Amino acid sequence: MRLSRRHPRYASLRVRLRLADAARRGLVVPEGLVAHGRGEAFDYLLGERTTPSARRAARAAALWLLRARRPVLSVNGNVAALAADEVAALQRAVPGLGVEVNLFHRTPARARAIARELRRAGVRDVLGVRPSARIPGLPSDRAQVDARGIAVADLCLIPLEDGDRAEALRRLGKAVISIDLNPLSRTSRAADLPIVDELTRALGAIRRAARRLGPRVRDGRRPPFDAPRALAEALGAIDARLTRAARGPPRRSAR
Numbered sequence: 198m199r200l201s202r203r204h205p206r207y208a209s210l211r212v213r214l215r216l217a218d219a220a221r222r223g224l225v226v227p228e229g230l231v232a233h234g235r236g237e238a239f240d241y242l243l244g245e246r247t248t249p250s251a252r253r254a255a256r257a258a259a260l261w262l263l264r265a266r267r268p269v270l271s272v273n274g275n276v277a278a279l280a281a282d283e284v285a286a287l288q289r290a291v292p293g294l295g296v297e298v299n300l301f302h303r304t305p306a307r308a309r310a311i312a313r314e315l316r317r318a319g320v321r322d323v324l325g326v327r328p329s330a331r332i333p334g335l336p337s338d339r340a341q342v343d344a345r346g347i348a349v350a351d352l353c354l355i356p357l358e359d360g361d362r363a364e365a366l367r368r369l370g371k372a373v374i375s376i377d378l379n380p381l382s383r384t385s386r387a388a389d390l391p392i393v394d395e396l397t398r399a400l401g402a403i404r405r406a407a408r409r410l411g412p413r414v415r416d417g418r419r420p421p422f423d424a425p426r427a428l429a430e431a432l433g434a435i436d437a438r439l440t441r442a443a444r445g446p447p448r449r450s451a452r
Contacts, residue, residue, distance in 0.1 A: 212233075244434075269296070273357055278314070301337055324347075355384070375392065376400070
């Protein structure tokens, strides 16, 4: 399908085509397409832009990642399909960042396909293809983790996560950074540091902040982050946009 760059929804249509192609290649499941549509609806409400609150959260996330002992970025099919390049770039910007495949709808073939996609983008040492540990008390396949990765991580970055596992990671004492466009989701509310932004915008913002901060910040404690305030600010941005929309376009003065 050929897309015109002049189409008002060009960027959105490109993403949809990428997801459809990824579904045909076995990276994305139909449920992932539904989840993307839900996220895109919230991006509409945010004005399809990164809010000042989300930029602050991305900067804080970069510092947390740089100061973590064993940070791990969890990747599902949608993340691999839409942001494999951004994942590889973030790994280069954060020394020691592990990248692990973790799937709700898991098959060995799908895990291998996602790992290949990540390696093609330049990700080093993809974990999670052959799980070797479990998260206790979690009934889904997302409980299957790598003993070298999420199982021993002190900080997990979880884009496009499900709420059950976000809560389970917190119960294990791991710090959790989420990327989720829905400020009302259990994932956003369970995270220590929720970033309410679109996946590629958020990963890019974290990477740029990490490069600016550099390795000199690796020493020191993780600074506190006000997660309830960040979620409240995201909801406030949505409320303000809806209020403006309800008023309608500005009226032209009669001449």
